[in-house]
Amino acid sequence: MRGSNRFLSINGKLVKTPIALASMAGITNAGYAIERAAHVGTVFIGGFSLDASTQEASRKMIETGRTEFSGDFDQIATELAMLEEIDVVVGLNLRGSTPEAYVSASHQFGNDVIYEIDAHCHQQPMIDAHCGEYLLHNVDALCAIVRALHAEGVCVSVKIRAGVVDDRLLARKLWAAGADILHIDLMDSGYTRIRQIRNSCPLIIIANNNINAPNKMMDMFSHGADMVSLARSANVATLQLLDRYIRTISDESGWYNAPKQLCRGGDLRSLAFCCMPVKQCPLLPTLDTIGMNRQEYLSLKRELTNGTEISKGSHTCFGSLAWCCKPSTPCMFRDTMLESLSLTKSEYMIMKRKLSDGIMEKIFVDASTDC
Numbered sequence: 001m002r003g004s005n006r007f008l009s010i011n012g013k014l015v016k017t018p019i020a021l022a023s024m025a026g027i028t029n030a031g032y033a034i035e036r037a038a039h040v041g042t043v044f045i046g047g048f049s050l051d052a053s054t055q056e057a058s059r060k061m062i063e064t065g066r067t068e069f070s071g072d073f074d075q076i077a078t079e080l081a082m083l084e085e086i087d088v089v090v091g092l093n094l095r096g097s098t099p100e101a102y103v104s105a106s107h108q109f110g111n112d113v114i115y116e117i118d119a120h121c122h123q124q125p126m127i128d129a130h131c132g133e134y135l136l137h138n139v140d141a142l143c144a145i146v147r148a149l150h151a152e153g154v155c156v157s158v159k160i161r162a163g164v165v166d167d168r169l170l171a172r173k174l175w176a177a178g179a180d181i182l183h184i185d186l187m188d189s190g191y192t193r194i195r196q197i198r199n200s201c202p203l204i205i206i207a208n209n210n211i212n213a214p215n216k217m218m219d220m221f222s223h224g225a226d227m228v229s230l231a232r233s234a235n236v237a238t239l240q241l242l243d244r245y246i247r248t249i250s251d252e253s254g255w256y257n258a259p260k261q262l263c264r265g266g267d268l269r270s271l272a273f274c275c276m277p278v279k280q281c282p283l284l285p286t287l288d289t290i291g292m293n294r295q296e297y298l299s300l301k302r303e304l305t306n307g308t309e310i311s312k313g314s315h316t317c318f319g320s321l322a323w324c325c326k327p328s329t330p331c332m333f334r335d336t337m338l339e340s341l342s343l344t345k346s347e348y349m350i351m352k353r354k355l356s357d358g359i360m361e362k363i364f365v366d367a368s369t370d371c
């Protein structure tokens with residue numbers, strides 16, 4: 001699901017650090033990204049208004065003093081050319097009112113960039129132009145745009161505000177329609193919302209809103225985010241702090257966004273750390289929720305670890321490291337086993353990440369909710 005690199009790949013490109021610049025109309029442009037390029041892996045420039053109705057909405061908003069909505073669509077090609085010199089995956093944050101407007105942009109700018117649909121803006125002129133938050137309340141229209149872009153073979157991100165509609169249902173519909181990325185402004189809802197969405201779809205999740213310190217970033221990663229993004233606090237000092245922190249975590253632990261254990265509030269990825277289903281604990285109700293019976297769970301973990309070093313572990317509770325806990329839970333038996341296999345804890349975590357990816361692929365085998 002995520003590729004076997006240190007962080008993740010988006011649009012077929014390795015992302016050098018899981019930190020993104022979120023769009024701020026009139027601010028997040030190529031020059032702004034180049035100044036911050038050393039500490040970010042992705043940038044969403046814009047937003048830009050795509051068609052006559054959203055351009056007219058921009059004009060109305062500029063008249064009321066919101067000059068940031070002056071982002072000129074004709075500038076995009078120049079901006080993209082400037083961004084070619086940096087090793088950052090580039091996205092365009094776009095406001096449009098029809099699938100055709102987005103498809104036409106994709107013909108113009110090709111498949112090297114991510115197309116981010118702005119379903120986030122809650123300014124009335126944009127809503128009246130059938131863009132921004134209008135799309136959250138009219139999910140069929142949003143899915144039609146996603147489907148049209150997906151059919152063009154481009155990478156699709158959807159920028160949303162959490163809590164406007166049922167986020168879990170929305171996530172499943174966007175997945176079914178062919179979205180690749182869900183970029184979520186969490187507003188006041190925090191990391192529990194990220195866990196809910198992680199447990200609803202296999203999309204790449206970018207968590208956004210007030211991520212300005214390592215502890216806030218790690219809360220997002222340990223509950224299911226693949227990346228975090230910053231807008232208002234995206235100064236070089238904060239980006240550098242977060243970037244250094246997550247690189248160190250990755251080097252030391254082997255899995256930068258490892259989940260908490262299930263019984264400590266972890267998302268579904270944490271099934272990689274769960275024991276055999278032998279006691280009353282959150283495992284059994286969780287298996288019920290995802291429609292997996294005990295035997296399927298046992299067979300799946302055995303099958304996914306078969307022939308790997310973590311299938312070994314004769315002196316552990318369940319005879320294999322496949323059932324063992326996170327290294328943050330102290331355990332002499334597991335650690336002795338790892339030592340005898342000459343495995344570092346970080347190598348153990350890399351294998352658990354692979355196991356978790358396999359489990360998630362099985363859980364989210366197909367998008368059953370159609371738009």
Ligand SMILES: Cc1cc2nc3c(=O)[nH]c(=O)nc-3n(C[C@H](O)[C@H](O)[C@H](O)COP(=O)(O)O)c2cc1C
Pocket residue numbers: 022023024025027046047048068093118119120121159185208209210211229230231232233
């Ligand atoms: C001045 C400004 C302009 C923004 N413009 C856009 C935009 O064009 N498109 C969009 O999806 N989000 C836009 N946003 C929202 C941000 O991308 C982000 O979701 C929000 O500010 C919360 O993240 P933060 O706490 O890191 O700032 C804008 C935010 C600000 C402050």
Ligand code: SF4
Pocket residue numbers: 261262263264273274275276281282283
């Ligand atoms: S199986 Fe183990 S790790 Fe998983 S929820 Fe139960 S006690 Fe926690």
Ligand code: SF4
Pocket residue numbers: 275315316317318323324325326331332333334
């Ligand atoms: S051996 Fe240790 S790490 Fe493995 S399941 Fe038992 S308590 Fe957990």
